[in-house]
Amino acid sequence: MKKVLFWTIFVLVIVFSQSIDPSILEDTQLITALGLDYVDEQMVKGTATAPLYPPGQDPKPIPVHFTATARTPQIAVQEFQRESQRPLRVGRMEVYLFSKELAKHGIRKVMDPAERSPQLGRDLQVALVDGSAEKMLVSSYRNGEMPSSYIMDLLEKNVKTLAPSTELHNLMNQLDGFGQDPFLPILEQTEEHIRFTGLAIFKDDQYIDELSFRESYLFRVLFERSTRGYYEVSYKGHYVALMNVASKPDYQFNGPQERPRLTIQLSVEGRLSDAAGLHLDNHGEIKELEQAWAREIKKKTERLTKHFQELGADPLAIGSKARSHYRSFNEAKWEGTYPTIPIEVRVDTTIQNTGLTR
């Protein structure tokens, strides 16, 4: 009897004093993309896409946008709440955009809520907008998709092959970590599409320069192993396109810690895919083309590394790699050393085959 009484009271207490407000998926509106524009030192203008699914079978989502100006992104979300039909939730956010103007003033402040929130995934896609983030999110595009899913697919599936991936996790690592600076893809709005235009280079958390689309690809080859993309090489007055089958960079430091020398050993395997006007039927000629290709990559990549050193930005994470190489590394001195180290790129190219024809 006592037992029954005890458990009855227990169940009653548990049932009647719960304080969690339920959040039912059908009754919420999920923000899928957030764009931030610069207003002034203090304020940001936030724009959210929160598709609304009308009831019925197989409903097409209705694009709904909210715009508000606030001091922090989180407060902007609260402002959206004032006009939204259903409670807004950020758990499914996939895209986090901000304008170039805002990036010039530093992104640490606007990235903080994204990092802090347990509700957001670490694979949130972050990108820069050339122009207005608001306009990009509220426009409609040719493919009829929600802008958020369009940008998401573009970044996750397409840009990935052209530039290194830039998810929230990588960005936070680069912002906090020693000897590396962030880079982010830049998106631009054209008449009826969104286009990837290149990579933005940051120094600490501030935008300072950008790479063109072609340079971004070379940057990717320098940055990590890659298996896709095409190179354009001028050879004997013709333009030749070579497909990247596999490329792999290897960073080697030589010399003492005070005066390090860096050699980036780049091995690239390719396939000829576009060589109109050329007739490559002997080995000597292919060898020559390989060498021309290697010279081309070397020239362009060294120009890139030189440029980074002049900017004092380190998107290739050379500082972090140096720290892993040298024992008892002096982190304080590195900032002075970085612009002065000689960087040589050694390229080793192999043409696997010339396609179906000679």
Add this chain to the structure above:
Amino acid sequence: MLPLPGEDKQVSPYLAFYVIVTVQVGVAILSFESNLVKDAGQDMWISILMAAAATHVLIWMTYQILNKGENDVTVIHRQLFGKWIGGLLSFLFIMYLFMIFVLTLRTYIEVIQLWMFPQIQNWYVALIIAAIVYLYVIGGFRIVAGLCVISFFLTIPLMLLKVFPLMEGLITYLFPIFDYPITALAKAAKTMALNYSGFEILFFCYPFFKQAPQSHKWAQLGSAASTFIYLAAALVSIMYFTKEHLAEVFWPTLTLWKIVDLPFMERLEYLGVALWLFVILPNLCLYLWAATRGLKQLFAIRQKKSLVFFLFLGVLFCAFLREPAYTERLLRFINEAGLYVMYIYIPFLYVYQLIYHKLRGQR
């Protein structure tokens, strides 16, 4: 001399393996990396190995003490120090175990509040978990040991999730090896040693193993398995985060799970937090079982009564430990106490018992 538990209450010696693994891998594994990285950076795995080696020695000592005493720690205390001092030592030991119980519960509640339900009150979660703990502990040591086995196998899938962040990790972050001075490594090892605490449970559950001395090798294996789990967690975290970022993150393991993106599940860490209850539960049960068992041995209080009392007290503690500052202070106190219990008290008991037996032998 108190009687040993009957054979129908005992378990096979190999279950010591599961008991030790589950008691050592608790809520701390979700966050230990960010504490270690501040002192030992990428060399933290060396600190883990150092702490592990020390733990193996301590477990050996524990078994030496228990093999000689042939019963649990309350009996050994009484034999060595007499009724009053021995009783006091046992009582302090029981209180220590109870405080670990409270802290584990409080930390898990914190994870739930952070990740799932920010509005939920402490006492509410504590009450629910307390009810589950009651139902398990009331079944006796056999049931609790069985729960340890289930928990071990339930959490293996969670360990496999490490593969996802590993694929994105950079091996270069592990280098240079041995870059930190030995003093820094030792300091981190000291922090790490606390994560291995919990094997003190053996002092109470020893008589519950059939052919108890044979459970020694299983206990050692269990500790080795926890080392493996900690090592895997630490290595993945070092490779996945930069050092500076890792020091900023509160719950690195939970953050690691955020990267897992399965087609049918957008965010896996919620599943992880929920499944983690099965890691916490045997932990809580073991501590509380040991505490109530100790009280029974000391004062002949029925375990059921002291269990209800302890649970009530535990819920009350959790309800009032609302500010992180208090929890932190309690944590620091328990950590300090744990270090003394493990690294001063156990060796002391070992040496004292050696001398005691030698003198008695001469007489």
